[in-house]
Amino acid sequence: MSMGYQRRWETRRQAGGSAADEARDSYYGLPAIHKPHWKWSIVLYFFLGGISGASYVVATLARLFGGPELRPVARAGRYLSFLTVIPAPLLLIYDLGRPERFHHMLRILKLRSPMSLGAWGLLAFSLFSGLSALTQAAHDGLIGRRGPARLLRATPDRLVGLLGSGPAFFLSGYTGVLLAATAVPLWTKNFLLLGPLFLSSALSNAVTALYLLLAATRQAGSHALERLERLDRLALLAELALLLGLRANSGPVIGRPLDAGRLGQAFRGVLGAGVVAPLLLQALARRRHGAIAQALRLLAGLLVLTGGFLLRCVIVFAGHRSADDPHATFELARKR
Amino acid sequence: MSVRASQGDGRAGTTGARPGALGFLTDTTLCIGCKACEVACKQWNQLPMDDFGFTGYSYDNTGDLGATTWRHVAFIERVSDREGRRPTRLKAFQSNWLMLSDVCKHCVYAGCLEACPTGAIIRTEFDTVVIQQDICNGCGYCVPACPFGVPALSLTDGKAHKCTLCYDRLKDGLEPACAKACPTDSIQFGPVEQLMERAKRRVADLHAQGVTEAYIYGDREVGGTGGIEGLNAFFILTAPPEVYNLPAQPELPQRKVLPAFLSTAAAALGLGLAALLSLRR
Ligand code: SF4
Numbered sequence: 232m233s234m235g236y237q238r239r240w241e242t243r244r245q246a247g248g249s250a251a252d253e254a255r256d257s258y259y260g261l262p263a264i265h266k267p268h269w270k271w272s273i274v275l276y277f278f279l280g281g282i283s284g285a286s287y288v289v290a291t292l293a294r295l296f297g298g299p300e301l302r303p304v305a306r307a308g309r310y311l312s313f314l315t316v317i318p319a320p321l322l323l324i325y326d327l328g329r330p331e332r333f334h335h336m337l338r339i340l341k342l343r344s345p346m347s348l349g350a351w352g353l354l355a356f357s358l359f360s361g362l363s364a365l366t367q368a369a370h371d372g373l374i375g376r377r378g379p380a381r382l383l384r385a386t387p388d389r390l391v392g393l394l395g396s397g398p399a400f401f402l403s404g405y406t407g408v409l410l411a412a413t414a415v416p417l418w419t420k421n422f423l424l425l426g427p428l429f430l431s432s433a434l435s436n437a438v439t440a441l442y443l444l445l446a447a448t449r450q451a452g453s454h455a456l457e458r459l460e461r462l463d464r465l466a467l468l469a470e471l472a473l474l475l476g477l478r479a480n481s482g483p484v485i486g487r488p489l490d491a492g493r494l495g496q497a498f499r500g501v502l503g504a505g506v507v508a509p510l511l512l513q514a515l516a517r518r519r520h521g522a523i524a525q526a527l528r529l530l531a532g533l534l535v536l537t538g539g540f541l542l543r544c545v546i547v548f549a550g551h552r553s554a555d556d557p558h559a560t561f562e563l564a565r566k567r
Numbered sequence: 568m569s570v571r572a573s574q575g576d577g578r579a580g581t582t583g584a585r586p587g588a589l590g591f592l593t594d595t596t597l598c599i600g601c602k603a604c605e606v607a608c609k610q611w612n613q614l615p616m617d618d619f620g621f622t623g624y625s626y627d628n629t630g631d632l633g634a635t636t637w638r639h640v641a642f643i644e645r646v647s648d649r650e651g652r653r654p655t656r657l658k659a660f661q662s663n664w665l666m667l668s669d670v671c672k673h674c675v676y677a678g679c680l681e682a683c684p685t686g687a688i689i690r691t692e693f694d695t696v697v698i699q700q701d702i703c704n705g706c707g708y709c710v711p712a713c714p715f716g717v718p719a720l721s722l723t724d725g726k727a728h729k730c731t732l733c734y735d736r737l738k739d740g741l742e743p744a745c746a747k748a749c750p751t752d753s754i755q756f757g758p759v760e761q762l763m764e765r766a767k768r769r770v771a772d773l774h775a776q777g778v779t780e781a782y783i784y785g786d787r788e789v790g791g792t793g794g795i796e797g798l799n800a801f802f803i804l805t806a807p808p809e810v811y812n813l814p815a816q817p818e819l820p821q822r823k824v825l826p827a828f829l830s831t832a833a834a835a836l837g838l839g840l841a842a843l844l845s846l847r848r
């Protein structure tokens with residue numbers, strides 16, 4: 232019967248060197264720290280939470296400064312934010328070893344624990360997101376005209392949006408801090424970059440999702456779409472710079488999982504297909520018209536979203552691999 | 568941070584342990600690798616056996632600390648040195664084996680404790696670090712937050728487990744089961760201040776006997792670095808920490824929280840501004 236998540240030595244021991252050799256610079260090459268158990272549900276949470284927060288911010292800014300042309304963006308942003316935040320707590324609860332005790336997260340608030348802050352931040356943001364989506368629904372006449380709908384229509388939606396933008400940005404970015412505040416070499420080495428990276432990727436994902444939604448439903452005019460694409464470009468450029476910075480900052484030992492094997496392929500895939508290719512496709516689309524331009528933008532959008540999900544997969548699982556590498560841990564904790 | 572250690576800035580042999588803190592001194596030069604501590608721990612804490620297997624790593628078939636293994640004896644056979652020379656002389660204290668009974672370090676500032684979002688992990692009146700099993704919800708965040716790879720989630724009950732420094736025995740005025748069972752007093756239990764004094768004397772002794780490699784792991788110079796401020800369960804080692812699978816100069820992971828949040832907030836400002844300028848009418 233297996234009592235732990237993984238018996239670590241079973242996954243080690245490569246052909247070649249003798250045990251005595253392996254015992255010289257590390258303890259038989261065994262991991263020096265424990266990696267987290269996080270799987271697809273956490274990756275998906277990072278992805279959806281990022282989109283939810285960022286689309287809320289986009290909706291708020293569109294409502295505040297975008298004028299009537301961007302009304303559809305504000306509306307779609309609010310709905311998208313709410314729809315993507317609904318699964319978030321479910322994914323987190325599913326991930327717990329004891330899901331029935333999820334409310335223990337709300338026993339205390341700990342400023343030094345990003346996980347604790349995250350639980351409270353998610354709660355706060357869901358309230359804002361829910362309120363804004365309901366207000367929007369009331370304006371759209373989706374929940375009737377009288378009673379609560381009238382009350383909701385009277386809420387100052389712009390003020391709510393402004394107040395909710397703090398928690399929204401928090402939700403998109405805190406996950407990077409969550410990873411950074413661990414002993415996992417790849418994450419803690421890049422502690423200043425992960426939050427900004429997740430944030431910019433969340434923004435590009437949200438903008439892309441909104442673009443695709445609005446273009447598909449023909450809800451927004453070409454000016455609105457142009458502005459969204461401009462924002463997408465900026466977010467993707469930021470993401471590109473941060474990804475390159477992450478690779479450079481990791482160094483050869485700690486950054487090894489970003490080069491080698493499937494994860495290395497995935498990392499290059501994120502860079503090439505998830506960031507650079509969409510930028511190029513969008514540039515190409517700007518010089519074309521009609522169906523070709525549409526097809527190019529659709530392709531770019533799908534690549535951005537796939538890349539955004541893959542990015543979180545790579546960061547999480549490459550972190551796991553760096554935790555399994557004692558040399559990465561020792562490099563981090565080298566005697567100074 | 569960067570200038571210290573070798574320059575002897577007085578951090579060796581000091582710890583930030585609070586007055587009256589209880590802990591372990593694990594003197595690896597006395598360990599004979601009998602694993603009595605592992606067995607006593609399992610017996611007292613009613614921990615089930617782990618996978619039954621053969622690792623091929625010397626006499627170590629335990630491999631690692633885990634949810635059901637709170638003491639782990641590491642074995643390193645010094646067959647030859649870096650240059651491939653075989654030893655011709657025995658060490659003053661034992662054969663050419665290195666053996667270390669690893670355990671939760673009950674850090675003065677503990678990464679696991681600071682990470683725990685439910686408050687399940689507490690600092691007890693003995694200044695030890697304990698996971699309250701009725702609170703833990705198995706989020707698993709303490710697992711990567713420990714710089715020493717100690718806590719682990721159990722598949723059986725979904726919660727995190729680690730050494731409690733026999734909290735129940737301490738309550739009754741007994742010493743922890745492993746220390747009680749250790750036949751050579753390689754594991755010694757007591758107030759950290761006293762243990763640290765004893766460790767310093769022992770290291771000086773060993774140096775006098777010609778074992779100049781001996782040093783304390785778990786003071787502010789090695790092991791208890793980077794905001795951890797010392798380990799209440801510390802060690803006397805005779806080889807670099809890495810040989811025992813211990814990090815030389817670990818850091819408290821939570822030191823990164825504030826700077827990481829600040830950089831994220833700066834990015835939020837920048838991206839927010841970019842969004843404003845792009846979306847503006
Ligand atoms: S060694 Fe790890 S599990 Fe033990 S107190 Fe320190 S941080 Fe917590």
Ligand code: SF4
Binds near residue numbers: 702
């Ligand atoms: S697994 Fe349990 S003890 Fe560990 S951080 Fe989560 S709630 Fe705390």
